[in-house]
Amino acid sequence: MAKPGLAVIGIAEVATCRDPERTRWDILLDVCMGAIRDAGIDKNDVGAVISNNPMAQPAMQNDMSLGKIPEVMGLKGCRDIAICNAGGASTTNCLRLAEQHIASGQVDFVLVPHTTVQSDMPPQDLINFFATAPLDKQFEYPYGVSFNGSMGLITQRYLYETGATEEELAAVTVALRAWGALDPRSIFYGKPVTLEDVMNSRMISTPLKAKECNLLADGGGAMIVTSHEKAKEFGEKAVYKLGHGTRFMSATPMLREDVFHRQSYRESSADALAQAGLSIDDMDLRQIYGAYPYTQCSALEGYGVCEEGQGARLWAEGRCGPGGDIPCTTMGDATGRGHSGSGVSMAFYLDTVRQLRGESEERQVANCEHAILTTSGGSVMNTCTTVFGRAMR
């Protein structure tokens, strides 16, 4: 018997924005109902709800963990619920758990939702959250490290080892913002930046400037997933998960031997591609969720798209942005779209589905048949790499 596999057949998203008037539940209901409607299934066909844990949103975490979604929405066919928390890699883990429900043969359709509102939280609380949750409270936090500072440390070393310049690194943000400027779901829709804009923005933690850091925002998204076999009934709406691989490095950045995650990107992508029976050259789109620009470079080096140390140059040559021959991260990443907490990974999956369906309008990658997507959680504790395709293999 063929493996059941996993396919996405319905999606919905609330654009990344800052709108403190809009509640978490308002976003959540819109995306859940939207994904069910997009799939064209009955609400009572949803057999399980596996939620992405919204970081630093304790009331919402409790609601999602303890079953409010099927109750509020009247999902009468729901057999069970759970919440997955692996920070930015939460959505990836939701999909793995959903796959297990589907493989059981007892559930056909799983709803995977996310919602986050950060615009109603005091900035000091958010800085504290990002400085304490993913960093060490004994040996890092007392030294005034912020999350930007932690990523600044890695970025400085990346520039030193590769010889990439701050301008080349800034070109990554220019390209990510160019994708975001074309995307109505980005907080930066219609707002591209120039190299000078990035280079002249305020210095936050060297070498990272303000435009290279993340703007914390609100957002939400949801997917309906099913088996490969069942997905065939949904025609061109279906996008197929073809392969998957992961590697864990460390919780604490300073303890990471694989500082730029190259080996982790290399091994997780090799596993995912082998499972899919495809090579990196078969990928039409590379979606990299690292939240900071150096990851957009080191991931390409790890995937084997270019040699070690050459990633920033590809971006600086304009090859990865709109119109380039190696389109990467059309989703914009957190720097080009806004950071909706653990929802950044959700938005990455949704953007990948849209590209493979051919629904990305101005950002559409031509003939997009296959895409590779890596998400990471915490302070890039891991790399979770998935290959998706427009057709089942």
Added chain:
Amino acid sequence: MSDYKKPLPEIQPFSQAFWDGTREHKLLIQHCGDCGANIFYPRRDCPECWSQNLGWIEAGGRAVVYTYSVTYEGVEEKFADDLPIILAWIDLPEGIRMHTNLLECEPEEVHIGMEVEVIYKQVTEEITLPYFRPVAS
């Protein structure tokens, strides 16, 4: 000293010796008596071999800057008076990488590969934090 408002390290029973050491101006590194691993940060069990036969060695106090980042903004208000803050990861010859701040130097002096040495700042009766500064040339 009691008016220190910045976060203090969350000490664990098995890291207490490290902080007892800094109070006496000693930089202690946890050492596994069975497999010989030097361990940072301190754990209850050796992460290499799960031995609980763990002791301490005193580090020489010298290190080399592996990387650094100068933070100009975006920290909690309790750190605001310290800006700019020079964050650094430093490599000790004992095979340990630590996160610290570089003190007694200007941001433009800092570079990867720079030799640094430990200094101590007592911040409360209980806690003395280790920092690093450039080795005088």
